Amino acid sequence: MEIKGFQLSYCSNIHPGESWEATFENLTKYIPEVKNRLSVDKPFGIGLRLSNEASLILEKPEQLAEFKNWLEAEGAYVFTLNGFPYGDFHRTAVKDQVHFPDWTTTDRRDYTVRSFKILAQLLPESIDGGISTSPVSYRHWFKSESALNAGMKTATQHLLEVVEELVEIKKQTGKSMHLDIEPEPDGILENSDEMIWLFSDWLLPIGKPWLAEKLGISEDEAENRIKEHIQVCYDVCHFAIVYEKPADTFAKFEKAGINIGKIQISAALRVLIPHEPAARDLLKVNLLPFEESTYLHQVVAKRKDGTLNSYSDLPEALKVLDTTDEEEWRIHFHVPVFLDNYGALASTQDQISIVLNEILKNPSIANHLEVETYTWEVLPEDTRLNLGESISRELAWVIEKLN
Known part of the structure; x- marks a missing residue:
């Protein structure tokens, strides 16, 4: 929905199901409920998660026509897609496979182009459209600098071929x-400096x-075409985990001439490490419910001198x-944005408030906002709510902040 000049929605990757049938079923179930809970009486924007499997079905003219008819009847529209997870994303061990296939493959390129062709047919005339995607690949898959450079060269070519398609569209x-x-911990791109490096060392020199030719x-x-059609997905959780200050990051991107296409509104777990052994034992007990087998929960630790140390998953850090x-841990576990603590554990919710204040002061930073808490099924039981209620409470919290 449009609020204060921003396009706001939640990401439908919250819903399990990879097929178009399951995706559509979830939309028809939850979009009316969320609209009703929020008393929305204007067009409702959807952040659509479309798997590769679902995209192969939705691109068919009859399926696309059916979906467009439903959107019109429901008073809804699609302005952004989540094209990061290519395949299974729920109820299976995803872990680092969320990056597969990565941007070194034609599968990732073709899926993304297909998704853009679908979005072009769904997108209202007066709105720009975006698709968020992987930070090129998972850095631990590359065992040498030469392997990384070879991967980056291939990935850059595939990204530029998407640009060519978007210019034509x-x-x-x-x-x-x-x-x-979308930079994230342990991606090839995990912070603002590495995102700028993608442009300065790869996209622009090669592209x-x-x-031009x-x-x-x-x-x-x-x-100009490259910078128009390749932008940043600023996931608040991810940038908070690597301890970046929003205002500084936004200024760096502006100076580099890099646009932010979407802000994903999400919060990470945050804990201060106590000194006493008994308190550390209690902290471990409180963190164990978040040690689950579906997603990677990378940990970035901060020492007293400000240096950072990374762990590829929460179990590794707990050891x-x-x-x-270390004095502080920030943990890649998307937790509900409307809570700032979970008993003894805290969140990075304050970073969301800072980001929203920044974009209210300067709306040119970004105009697509998408709430992205996809972990409801794996959250500890005492933090779970009915899914429709959960989505509505998150959006209501963001709307209140914007107002």
């Missing part, structure tokens, strides 16, 4: 759409001459809790 339809790359335009124009000299 805009020429045909007038609709501007952007691929929103400007390539795209392909399209018969100048290299300056090619740079050293008794002896570590």
Whole structure:
């Protein structure tokens, strides 16, 4: 829905199911409920999670027509897609496979292009559209610098081929759409500096001459096309985990001429490490319910001198809790945005408030906002709510903040 000039929704990756049938069933069940709970009487924007399997069905004209008819009847529209998880995302061990297939593969490129062609047919005329995607790949899959460089070269070419498609779609339809790359811990891109590195060392040096020749335009124009069609997905949880300050990050992207296509509103777990052994034992007991087998829960620790240390998953960090000299942990576990603590545990909810204040002061930072708490099924039982109520409470909290 539009509020204060922003497009706001929740990401439907909260719902289990990879097929289009399951995706559509969830939308028809929950969108009317959420609209009713929020008393929405204007068009309701949807952040659609579309798996590769679902995209192969929805691209068929008869399926797309049925969905468009439902959207019109329901008073809803789609302005953003989550194209990060390609395949299974619930009720299975996802872990690092959330990155597979990565941007070194034609499968990832083709799925993304297909998704953009679908979005172009769903997107209202007056709104730009975006699809969030993987931060190129999972960094621990690359065992040497030469392997990483080879992977980056291939991935860059695939990203530029998406840009070429988006330029053509805009020429045909007038609709501007952007691929929103989502840095996250242990991705090849996990912070603002690495996102800028993607542009400065890969996309622009390789892309400007390539795209200029392909399209018969100048290299300056090619740079503008690249920066229009490849942007950042700023996941508040992810940037909080790596201890970035929103205002500083936004300023860095502005200076580099990199746009933010989407802000995903999400919160991470945050804990201060006590000194006393008994208190550490209690902290471990409180964290154990969050040690689950579906998703990666990377931990970034901060020491007294400000240096950071990373763990690839929560169980790895818990092994050293008794002896570590670290003072704070931020844990990649998306928790409800409307709570700032979970008993003895805290969240990075304050970072969401800071981000919302920043964009209210400067709306040009980003105009797509998407609540993305996808972990309801694996949260400890005492933090779970009815799913429709959960979605509505999160959106209501964000609306209150924006107002």
